[in-house]
Amino acid sequence: MSYEQITCDIDGSVMILTLNRPDKLNAYTGTMGAEIADAFQRADMDDNVRAVIVTGAGRAFCAGADVSGGAKSFDTSGSHGAGVFASAGQRSGRFVEAIFNCRKPSIAAINGAAVGVGITMTLPMDVRIAARGAKVGFIFARRGLVPEAGSAWFLPKLVGLPQALRWSLSGRTFDADEALKGGLVSEVVEPTALLDRARQIAEEMTAETSAVSVALTRQLLWRFAGAPDPFELLAIDKPMSIERGGHPDVREGVQSFIEKRKPAFPGKVSEDMPSQYPWWRSAT
Numbered sequence: 001m002s003y004e005q006i007t008c009d010i011d012g013s014v015m016i017l018t019l020n021r022p023d024k025l026n027a028y029t030g031t032m033g034a035e036i037a038d039a040f041q042r043a044d045m046d047d048n049v050r051a052v053i054v055t056g057a058g059r060a061f062c063a064g065a066d067v068s069g070g071a072k073s074f075d076t077s078g079s080h081g082a083g084v085f086a087s088a089g090q091r092s093g094r095f096v097e098a099i100f101n102c103r104k105p106s107i108a109a110i111n112g113a114a115v116g117v118g119i120t121m122t123l124p125m126d127v128r129i130a131a132r133g134a135k136v137g138f139i140f141a142r143r144g145l146v147p148e149a150g151s152a153w154f155l156p157k158l159v160g161l162p163q164a165l166r167w168s169l170s171g172r173t174f175d176a177d178e179a180l181k182g183g184l185v186s187e188v189v190e191p192t193a194l195l196d197r198a199r200q201i202a203e204e205m206t207a208e209t210s211a212v213s214v215a216l217t218r219q220l221l222w223r224f225a226g227a228p229d230p231f232e233l234l235a236i237d238k239p240m241s242i243e244r245g246g247h248p249d250v251r252e253g254v255q256s257f258i259e260k261r262k263p264a265f266p267g268k269v270s271e272d273m274p275s276q277y278p279w280w281r282s283a284t
Contacts, residue, residue: 005032007057008039013050014202015043015104016195022058028065028117036121037098044102047268050206050214052102053198054125055109062118064139096150099124100222103215103269105205109198110134111191115173119184120147123154126218127201128184130176131191136184137173157226159183210249212267216240216277223280236279243274 007018017039019026026032036054043049056062099106099121108122110130115137122128130136138155140147147155147168155164163182167174176188189197205214224233244250249267256263 003035003039005029006035006039008042010049011199013048013206014199015039015046015049015052017052017054019054019056019062022056022060025060025063025113026056026058026118027063028121033095036095040095040098040102040106043104044098045270047211047270049104050211051104051202052106053109053195053202054106054122055195055198056111056114058112060112060118061108061110061114061134062121063113064116064118095121096124103219103273104211105202105214105218107198107201109194110136110176110185111194115139116143117149120149120151120154123149123151123158127186128179129187129189129194129197129201130179130185131194132176132188133191134176134179135173136176136179137171138168139171139173141169142171208262210253210263210265210267211269212247212249212265212272213244215269215273219278236276240274240276243276247272 003020005019005021007020009016009018017036019032021027021032040052043052105127106125108125108128110119110122110128111134112131113135114122114130115135116139119136119138138147138151146152152168155168159167159182167182176185179185180188187197220233220237224230227233247267249265249272252263252265
């Protein structure tokens with residue numbers, strides 16, 4: 001499927017999603033957001049895709065929202081501001097929900113500037129790595145805006161409240177080394193090695209793991225990391241473990257371990273999720 005502002009390529013079992021407005025430093029628009037949502041929904045439904053890597057074309061990852069409309073760039077009474085915030089249309093969907101709900105792990109390969117929505121879009125992803133020299137900024141307070149894309153929830157969860165407050169209240173930009181020290185990214189690598197390293201991380205997550213187990217694990221961790229106690233989780237993970245115990249995936253996992261070989265898990269995310277999934281819908 002073709003897109004206007006991103007590209008999607010399949011490299012083995014990995015979807016590589018590239019923000020593709022290099023002449024605008026990959027500045028975000030509503031069209032881009034809808035296309036990101038569509039691509040993640042496609043990845044979620046395709047059993048051949050095991051992981052998603054997101055990066056940017058050219059020298060930036062995403063330099064924030066498109067402000068080429070001048071002072072009224074965020075004013076939705078005009079066409080430019082409406083276009084920045086729009087997410088409706090044939091490829092409707094909100095990218096934050098699409099990334100968070102995707103049953104495949106995702107890796108942000110931050111190749112250059114990532115500010116505003118350019119960094120908050122990476123927060124629902126599971127791993128962030130950055131190229132040396134990349135600049136990051138939660139710049140909303142310096143534009144009169146508020147943190148968006150759910151970042152007031154994601155950022156403290158990832159880096160802790162004190163660090164989230166310091167970055168967000170100042171609105172300043174900072175370098176990849178500070179992002180590493182603060183826990184926002186897990187690695188800083190040379191720019192030429194960034195995409196290869198992202199592929200290696202994707203391989204680590206998928207080469208010898210069950211696709212169904214990975215899908216369930218990322219949702220369990222994301223959804224229960226902030227729970228006040230373990231009791232709701234215990235009510236879910238025990239019956240889930242029992243049900244999974246009789247699945248061919250588990251038999252293959254044990255047999256491959258005994259035979260000292262790489263496992264070949266038969267389970268498919270599209271068909272083999274346990275009856276408890278999605279547990280959060282039954283709880284509402």
